[in-house]
Amino acid sequence: MLQKIAACFTGKISRWVTLAVWIAAAVLLTLTLPAASDKVQNNADNLADSAQSIAAAAVLEQYFPNSSGVPALLVWQREGGLEEDDFRVMQSLAEQLTNEPLPALEAILPLHMLPPAALQAMTSEDGSTLILPISFTQETETEILKENLLAIKQNVNELAQTDVFAAQVDQGLIARFTGPVGISVDAADLFLDADIALLIATVLLVLVLLLFIYRSPLLAIIPLIGVGFAYLVTSPILGWMASQGMIAIDSQSISIMTVLLFGAGTDYCLFLITRYRDELMHERSTTAALMQAFKGASGAIAMSGFTVVIALLVLLLAQYGSSHRFAIPFSLSILIMGLASLTLVPAILAIFGRASFYPFVPRTDEMEQERAAKRSKPVQPRKEQHRRWKRIGAFVTEKPWTVIVSSIVILFALGLAALQTEYKYDLLSSFPDDLESRQGFAIIGEKFSEGELAPITVATTADAATIREMLSEHELIHHASDITASEVDARYSSFELILNIDPYSNEAMDVIAVLDKQLEQEAGAGNYWIAGQTAQQYDAQQVQTRDNMVIMPVVIALIVLLLLAYLRSIIATFYLVVTVLLSFAASLGLGWIILHNLLGYDAIQAAIPLYAFVFLIALGEDYNIFMISSIWKKAKTMPLKQAIKEGVGQTGEVISSAGLILAGTFFVLCQMPLTILVQFGVITGIGVLLDTFIVRPFLVPAITQVCGKWAFWPSKQQTQAERKQESFKQM
Known part of the structure; x- marks a missing residue:
């Protein structure tokens, strides 16, 4: 057929x-x-509408429409202190955007209506930095946000009569966009x-x-x-x-x-x-x-x-x-x-x-x-095909336990390193250091509280004053804003909590979990909502943890079923899956060693283990299937030991070539500007190489050799010797 x-x-x-x-x-x-x-x-949503932070954002949009937008934080700085002309530029921009708002622009702090003393009070302690929040409507397309930021930059540069967004710290007044909008636009531009x-x-x-x-x-x-x-x-x-x-x-x-x-x-x-x-x-x-x-x-x-x-x-x-x-x-x-x-x-x-x-x-x-006769030349002796890989196959079949023990020790040791891996859930840390939004965030963290970048917003129908006082006592809360009553429904009140740490850090997410428990005890379920970037990141952490616990077992189960259907062997299916899982753990460990100790990453993005798992388990079984298919077919006509040797020899070259190419293509991701792709490329590429040069040519054939005829169990496939003996009995 x-x-x-x-x-x-x-x-x-x-x-x-x-x-x-x-x-x-x-x-x-x-x-x-x-x-x-x-x-x-x-800018597609990563969280469902039912997620706590998303539901909270919907409540803010409904009951606090003036505070429900997505902020872009325009950071102004001049070393030595902001000058009168600098404030004049900011006020002119605020007046211009208030009178002629851009598409999707929801609100801007009216600096042009504030007296000089109020402006000075908004600056950092050394008077060098000021943050101008500009709010855009929810669900605005990234392209529209980008056009708005470009328009604002053009207006600012015209007012300042210089490109303050290209200027460096020691070159006078500088400006940088950061915050959720700045981060979103930079992510698209990357x-x-x-x-x-x-x-x-x-x-x-x-x-x-x-x-x-x-x-x-x-x-x-x-x-x-x-x-x-x-x-x-x-x-x-x-x-x-x-x-x-x-x-x-x-x-x-x-x-x-x-x-x-x-x-x-x-x-x-x-x-x-x-x-x-x-x-x-x-x-x-x-x-x-x-x-x-x-x-x-x-x-x-x-x-x-x-x-x-x-x-x-x-x-x-x-x-x-x-x-x-x-x-x-x-x-x-x-x-x-x-x-x-x-x-x-x-x-x-x-x-x-x-x-x-x-x-x-x-x-x-x-x-x-x-061909040689036509050229009147002697026939050149043909080199034996796959000699190198046949020698490897012979070594594996002669010393299988040596191969098994040494391979498992190497993979297991690398797998232990994976236990030391640190994870991050924020997008900003995956940006290059010289990106505008990351520079703006660094300025805020240096001159203000880092929490100013992404405040935590709490809305409640309970006693807001008591809740605000209780939550403000947390050691990682820098301060809380004044309470705002809803103009839509007087039962609702809200206030902001400003962290004194990076709002995108793992410690900040732990704060959300603590606040949630405190609010549930004080306000009761259904009477409070926690919104903001940190809350969304906490929800993302919970969802990704759930995905790992669901998807990984399902992938393993499906691959087990597919291998059972294809090989009809429980034993072979078991060790083929186990070896790939061991290889995956080793790739995480070795990947972390390289990323942390050689490339200087303090953590990897939390989504990477799931991505790497799905790819490495599926692609690893690719090579398993190709090699085991060859061994299974050859075992029908020759002793299993010879079949393994020939199978490794026949498939070794193509698997090693394919593995090099596949790993190389994943390593190409290292040229991408987002570190999540760099980290994914490194870990997955390493996993492919471990599969290609340790698991496939050594560990799997060695286990097959040790299992002998049990490798086929419960299949009725017989070795060549058994078939001869069966044939002799029938005679």
């Missing part, structure tokens, strides 16, 4: 039809549907043109690695053609889904999807190409060789792709928006890439035939003799 399927894509006519269909699909979809990058929505740079860097890396590994220019391009067509088909489909409101796409998911397509997609192509090259060594007919290669590799490719798709779809169970948004783009891209590797790539290989491998064209012994 597989050969008949292969014939549908590799025949003399069908190969061209297959290529034409992919070209037509790519062109038609690209011309008629929007690209995924055109429908990016970087990805401007970054996707194109990422795509170019990924393509060049894959091309260079393929040229280095296979030394065949055309062969290096063929996988990229397959991946390119998959990308051209995937992007408009995702763009259309986003335009219909079916999914939301952010820049982060597009970046990782690009890497995933080129990394995993190239792997699938190499599984087929390597098998095709081996078949060409024994088969004169390129068509027959391609059909045999398809027969031998398609099952593993399809199973590998299906495993990754299923694992990524589990992210739909995530309640945290960013994780949930990953599910469809990632799984759809792998699904389409799997189809391309089983249809388009075989068609291209059929078109080029042996020329795909030029100048190192694989030929049969007979063809080599004929």
Whole structure:
């Protein structure tokens, strides 16, 4: 059946039809549907409306409409003290925006109506810094916020007659936008043109690695053609889904999807190409060789792709928006890439035939003799295929316990380092130090309380004065604002709590948990609400913890079921899953060692373990499936020990090549401006390398050797010796 399927894509006519269909699909979809990058929505909600902080924001918007906007904090500073002309610039800006408000601008502090003494009182203790809050309406698009900030910057520079946003501390008056709006706009700007740079860097890396590994220019391009067509088909489909409101796409998911397509997609192509090259060594007919290669590799490719798709779809169970948004783009891209590797790539290989491998064209012994005879040259002895990896296979089967113990010790030791990992939940810490919003935040933290950047707002229908006094006693609360009564409903009152620590820190989130307990005791459930960036971050922490506890077990369970269905072996399924989990823990540990001790990160983003887990578990089982499939097939015709040796030898080269390329594409994320992508790229890339060069060629084959025939249990597969003995009894 597989050969008949292969014939549908590799025949003399069908190969061209297959290529034409992919070209037509790519062109038609690209011309008629929007690209995924055109429908990016970087301000999509990460928390559900039922989250405490989101519900609190809704209460503020309903009962305190004048204080429910999203603030941009315009920080002004002059070393040595702000001058009269500086205050005049600020007052002119406030008057201008009050009289001619920009779109979505909700409120601005009326500095132009305040006397000089009041302005001086608003500055820092040394008189060098002042914060001007500018509030925008909730749910304003990031692009509109960006346009507003650019308009304000232009007005400020005209009033100051210099570019105060480019000026440095020692150059007179400077200004910086920070706060939730400034952070949101900077986050969007970080990805401007970054996707194109990422795509170019990924393509060049894959091309260079393929040229280095296979030394065949055309062969290096063929996988990229397959991946390119998959990308051209995937992007408009995702763009259309986003335009219909079916999914939301952010820049982060597009970046990782690009890497995933080129990394995993190239792997699938190499599984087929390597098998095709081996078949060409024994088969004169390129068509027959391609059909045999398809027969031998398609099952593993399809199973590998299906495993990754299923694992990524589990992210739909995530309640945290960013994780949930990953599910469809990632799984759809792998699904389409799997189809391309089983249809388009075989068609291209059929078109080029042996020329795909030029100048190192694989030929049969007979063809080599004929070629040598025409040139009147002696036949050069052919090197044994996969010699290096067969030697590794022999070593593993001869000393399996040595391999098992040493591998587990290494992985376990690295896994222990993961216990030391520190996590962060804020976006600001993932920004480069020289970004405007981070500079503004640093100024506020130095000259004021850091909590001024993101106050905690408490709304209540209970005794606000008593609650305010009680909460103000917390050691990490710098001060509390005056109580504001609702003009909509007199039962509601609100006030702000200003922390004396970074409001985005883990310690600040712990404060939210304490405040919540105190409010529940004093006001009673349903009579209080906690809003603000710190409260949202606390909710994000709770949701992400829940997602980890739900998604990780579900992914493991699904992969166990898939492996059981494919291998029909409980024992093999068990140790294949356990080894991948051990590799994942080791990658977290080694990743933390590198990120913390070599790259200087004091913590990693809390979402990374879940992302890395889903990718490494799914992609790790890819290599498991490919290698175990080879061992299982060979064990039908030879002793298990020999089958392991041959299986490691046959798959070692392609798995190591694929692993290098996949890890390399993840490491490309290190060039991205957001540290969450840098950290994800480092940890996932390390995990792929550990899988490729420790788990797959050493640990898994060694365990298989030790298990012996029990590796197949409860399958009825017999070793060659058992089959001979059974046959002898029947005689």
